[in-house]
Amino acid sequence: MTKTSIAAVASAGRANQRRASLALVGMAAVALLVLSGDAVLAAAGQPTTGQMGLQDSATGVMDSITWFHNSWVNPVIIAITVFVVVLLAYVLLRFNEHANPTPSRFTHHTGLEVAWTVIPIFILIAIAIPSFKLLFLEYSFPKPDLTIKAIGNAWFWDYEYPDNDKIKITANMITDEELLIASLGKDAYSKKYGGLGGTDLTKAQYLDSKQLWLTPPDKYAGLRLVRQLSVDNEIAVPVNKVVHLLITSNDVIHSWTIPSFGSKQQAVPGRITATWFQPTKEGVYYGQCSVLCGKNHSSMPIAVRVVSEQAFANWVAAVKSRDMKKARGILSAATAGIEPRSVAELTAGQPVDVVQ
Numbered sequence: 047m048t049k050t051s052i053a054a055v056a057s058a059g060r061a062n063q064r065r066a067s068l069a070l071v072g073m074a075a076v077a078l079l080v081l082s083g084d085a086v087l088a089a090a091g092q093p094t095t096g097q098m099g100l101q102d103s104a105t106g107v108m109d110s111i112t113w114f115h116n117s118w119v120n121p122v123i124i125a126i127t128v129f130v131v132v133l134l135a136y137v138l139l140r141f142n143e144h145a146n147p148t149p150s151r152f153t154h155h156t157g158l159e160v161a162w163t164v165i166p167i168f169i170l171i172a173i174a175i176p177s178f179k180l181l182f183l184e185y186s187f188p189k190p191d192l193t194i195k196a197i198g199n200a201w202f203w204d205y206e207y208p209d210n211d212k213i214k215i216t217a218n219m220i221t222d223e224e225l226l227i228a229s230l231g232k233d234a235y236s237k238k239y240g241g242l243g244g245t246d247l248t249k250a251q252y253l254d255s256k257q258l259w260l261t262p263p264d265k266y267a268g269l270r271l272v273r274q275l276s277v278d279n280e281i282a283v284p285v286n287k288v289v290h291l292l293i294t295s296n297d298v299i300h301s302w303t304i305p306s307f308g309s310k311q312q313a314v315p316g317r318i319t320a321t322w323f324q325p326t327k328e329g330v331y332y333g334q335c336s337v338l339c340g341k342n343h344s345s346m347p348i349a350v351r352v353v354s355e356q357a358f359a360n361w362v363a364a365v366k367s368r369d370m371k372k373a374r375g376i377l378s379a380a381t382a383g384i385e386p387r388s389v390a391e392l393t394a395g396q397p398v399d400v401v402q
């Protein structure tokens with residue numbers, strides 16, 4: 047090798063070192079961002095644009111999950127990551143062939159080997175204890191005040207309230223098409239969109255229904271609709287009551303999930319699974335089917351409205367008489383003022399324009 051080519055290799059090596067150091071610093075910065083993001087960006091009941099952490103909690107179980115994630119496991123993970131990054135950076139800078147031309151030749155260090163075996167054991171135990179406590183909390187069902195049965199279907203949810211006059215509800219996701227039909231009437235809708243198909247139809251429906259999501263037609267008057275999350279018939283539960291939710295499925299495996307409740311349970315055909323929650327804050331809480339169940343998996347969201355006991359009783363009576371518009375009105379009035387209402391907030395949850 048000539049002198050020049052040796053110099054070139056050495057300089058390339060130094061450039062690589064600089065790049066590696068920069069990458070390490072970048073990784074540490076990302077880890078810190080994730081930590082701080084948890085504390086700042088979160089919302090109750092539904093995801094928000096730019097959200098990084100968990101959705102705000104509405105139950106004791108979710109409080110525990112949030113603590114476990116934000117204040118225990120994540121800091122431990124970040125501390126380990128930072129420790130490894132610093133160690134790696136130290137090794138790169140201190141023991142490269144320029145800084146340390148004659149390396150030592152030792153291969154074993156008993157103290158070090160004991161340390162890197164025993165310390166991780168203690169870290170795992172420190173994670174396992176609160177983790178098992180949380181698991182027991184999730185699966186120790188307190189005495190129920192109310193039991194609801196949820197049945198997954200491809201692709202909607204049925205609900206039954208055996209304790210409340212055996213009322214039954216079917217919850218379908220509200221679509222662009224449904225809002226247009228509710229606004230124009232069936233005949234006018236077919237006239238306007240009957241000739242369209244495929245992506246032309248989807249695009250026309252999407253663009254024409256945009257305003258209807260903000261100012262819904264009479265059928266959903268007063269409700270704040272969230273595209274891809276709102277359903278035609280929400281279920282309601284009274285605030286501060288222990289709810290047992292028995293879950294099953296009519297066809298394939300689905301999963302009933304409300305992040306703010308810390309509830310996620312599979313809906314398995316032929317079996318009954320269960321989850322429980324005791325929501326402490328009135329409001330509307332959204333979730334989505336969380337097991338890939340087929341073509342319209344994304345179109346079977348879950349919406350639960352937590353209301354006062356009186357509003358719940360009124361809602362049960364309205365559902366029993368099959369007056370679903372009145373039932374929707376009761377739920378909307380019961381949480382009026384709790385939901386965010388400004389246009390900015392309303393549009394924050396809307397999708398970006400992908401079909402312009």
Ligand SMILES: [Cu+2]
Binds near residue numbers: 336
């Ligand atoms: Cu699904």
